[in-house]
Structure formats: structure tokens, C-alpha cells
Amino acid sequence: MNQTPLLAADALCFERQGQAVFGPLGFSLPAGGLLQVSGSNGSGKTTLLRVLAGLARPSSGELFFDGQPASSDARSRYVAYLGHLPGLKAELGCLHNLQAACGLLGRRARQTPAAALGIVGLAGHEQVPAHSLSAGQRRRLALARLWLSPAPVWLLDEPYANLDSEGMDLVQRMLAAHLRSNGAAVLTCHGQFNGTALPHQQLDLDAQVGA
């Protein structure tokens, strides 16, 4: 069995204008592992995910994907990022959005864009342009794109935002299925009350204040 963590961070720090936003942080996520990052508004959760996704550069420290130092090539193979903005093409229909993403990023084995729309409750919306969807429906479309990604490491910034209780349950089920299929995930939340019920490691950025 492969014991190498899918994602590992060692002494990871991020500073802005000489002020620490977070760090030094260390964690190690094996296949099937889930890390929940909590903290109050402005504690650095989104910044941490952006650093993990390669959208921001750490001030110091190291990151590894499957034992390899982080690089843009490693990230393109390992990371699927669900940020605050759904990152959809507004003029394209739902199905077309997913087809375009699969064309660009590849596709999870045995999954199709049409089936993914059904999984997230958007069957019947195939031709509806993304700009006509509600915030929760856009979130669902972004979840379908995430589900289709072949990348094993999911980075989820407040994945329950804008979703009704059925949508929150959907995230939980997708996450559980992803972890069962040897994926790993990092998700952010503001506190235990809006976090995941799945078994997880916990990283509380508020607990770092003054550390």
C-alpha cells in the first residue's frame, strides 16, 4: 500500500507586507484523508487554499504532491479547486460548460457531463446558460465540474455556501465518495457548526494567533 501522502505541507508560511497571514503550518493528508480548515473571517483560510492551489506563492515552507515538490505540472495533475467564484463560462449552457472543462482538464473514469448534471440535481438544465442560474444552482454546476475532474486532491473553499440542506447533503455524499475512491480533500469553514460530519483532521487558524 502506498503510504506517501497525497498532499503534505512543511513549515508553510504566508506573509503580506511583512505581516504573517498564517504559518508555519504543517500537515499530511493520505489518500482518503480530509483536512478541515476553520477560523474566523480574515483568518487566512482562502489564502491558504490559494497557496495550495498555486494561485498565491508561500513566503516560505514546502508543499508536496504525492511526495513530489509542488510545481505547476504537479498541480495540474493533482488539484481541483472550488473557490468562492464558480469559475463558469456565463454564456455557455450547463452541459457545454462541463464538456469544455472535461476537454481542458480531463475526466474522472466512468463519469460523463450529462450524468454529473443529474447527480447535482441539474438534469433538464443542459442548455440553460450559466448566467441564468441561481447562486445555488451555479454552485451545483461548479460541484458537477469538480466531480468530473480526475484530480485526486480537492480544495474546497466553503463548499456549503449558497446551498440548501439537500445541496449540503450532496456535498457530503460527493466528498465521501471521493475519499472512498482514494482522493483527499481540504475544506474551509467558519466553525464546527458549518463543517463536515465526515471523519477529518482539523486545522484551526484562529488557534495560531500569537503562536
Ligand SMILES: Nc1ncnc2c1ncn2[C@@H]1O[C@H](COP(=O)(O)OP(=O)(O)OP(=O)(O)O)[C@@H](O)[C@H]1O
Ligand atoms: N487580495 C488581497 N490583498 C490584500 N489583502 C488581502 C487580500 N486577500 C485577503 N487579504 C487579507 O488577508 C487576510 C486573510 O484573508 P482570507 O480571505 O484568506 O481570510 P478567510 O479566513 O478566508 O476569510 P473569510 O472567512 O472572510 O472568507 C485578511 O486580513 C484579508 O483582509
